[in-house]
Amino acid sequence: MLPTPFGALDEKSLSQMRYSIGDHVFRQGDTTKGIFFVASGGICLTRVTESGNSVTIYNAQTGDMFAEASIYSDHYHCDAICTAPSEVVRISKQAIQKQLREDTAFSEGITKRLAVQVQDYRQLLTLRAVKSANDRVLLAVELGKLTGSVTQFANQIGLTKEACYRALRDLSDQGLLTKTGRGRYAPTPRSEDRLP
């Protein structure tokens, strides 16, 4: 099921797609055809800067939506690349624009979603501002950013994978993180104040 407020849309405005690892859902510069929902799998949004650097903008996992801002853009400004075998629902741009005009609740839902996205980006910026690799990795893990591979995680938080592995090891040694498996780390539960 699609997240609010997209449940209000007609079935005809949706198209189910399948992607394999490495497939492009869309490319930077493509004309916008709609916004997307990840039914299962993972889609990574990356942008190539003028200098040729590649930046991960967003790592959409199962249940996430992406390219929401494209309703008001003529073309996508990043690449959407499949990182795991994925089922993706495309929601037609025309249908959204029609619904926006006709359905107040739908419109409000969209606005709220965008507001949340703004806050998410702010969080990411806050994270990126942490200079120390160890502090950054710790904060990122605590924020639940380490879902997929460490390589992806490293890219998302703006570190090399090597620096990331080292930070994960250091933090585990310090007891701030607990290694729960190969490439799996979780915050060590803090001893909470409890009533006696």
Add this chain to the structure above:
Amino acid sequence: MLPTPFGALDEKSLSQMRYSIGDHVFRQGDTTKGIFFVASGGICLTRVTESGNSVTIYNAQTGDMFAEASIYSDHYHCDAICTAPSEVVRISKQAIQKQLREDTAFSEGITKRLAVQVQDYRQLLTLRAVKSANDRVLLAVELGKLTGSVTQFANQIGLTKEACYRALRDLSDQGLLTKTGRGRYAPTPRSEDRLP
């Protein structure tokens, strides 16, 4: 005059305020009272992370709005600090919520603004992902981020002022930037292909 779609609002929902350098318009954690428009001056939005680092989120100049996403938040999640003697218009949160329910065009305008803000944050993230100080500074200047002081600029793009000054000098030496005055730099106009 307020930017679209805020012209539709009643005069009663606006309050004009004056701030001096260093004044707080609001603080991180304050309950949200509305969103703001900079009639003149400059307001800097900074956020303090758990580790005590301070991040510049946004540098609102004359004609800019800020705290737009606060419509859907109970409290502000950053500090708004005045960086130049400023006249600021506060737009009541209640009035906005009322208008959102009653006026479709207003609602659409708000949504569009948020979509643009999402893109702005993406741009900032892209900028922050550039590792080389020189490349980052060049890109930032080309994006028109160097409006106020170099110190502010440095903070906004995530570099120390020293690194920033050095990059500005290097880029000027390389001819990629032109020094137009003390603390003033502009991109050197590229030789465009012209019809013969």
Add this chain to the structure above:
DNA sequence: ATCCGAATATGATTGAAATCACATGTTACC
């Protein structure tokens, strides 16, 4: 007019992350 604080500017040193290099482990596919 001058005193103070902040911004501009640059040089020297240092420290931490990037880079390079490489070993092992895992998965998927022919």
Add this chain to the structure above:
DNA sequence: GGTAACATGTGATTTCAATCATATTCGGAT
């Protein structure tokens, strides 16, 4: 089963921005 591709993990070296230090200039306040 073999192997290709990629993720995990760590060590050695280099690089480049942060930091420390310091001089100068500018603007505002007294």
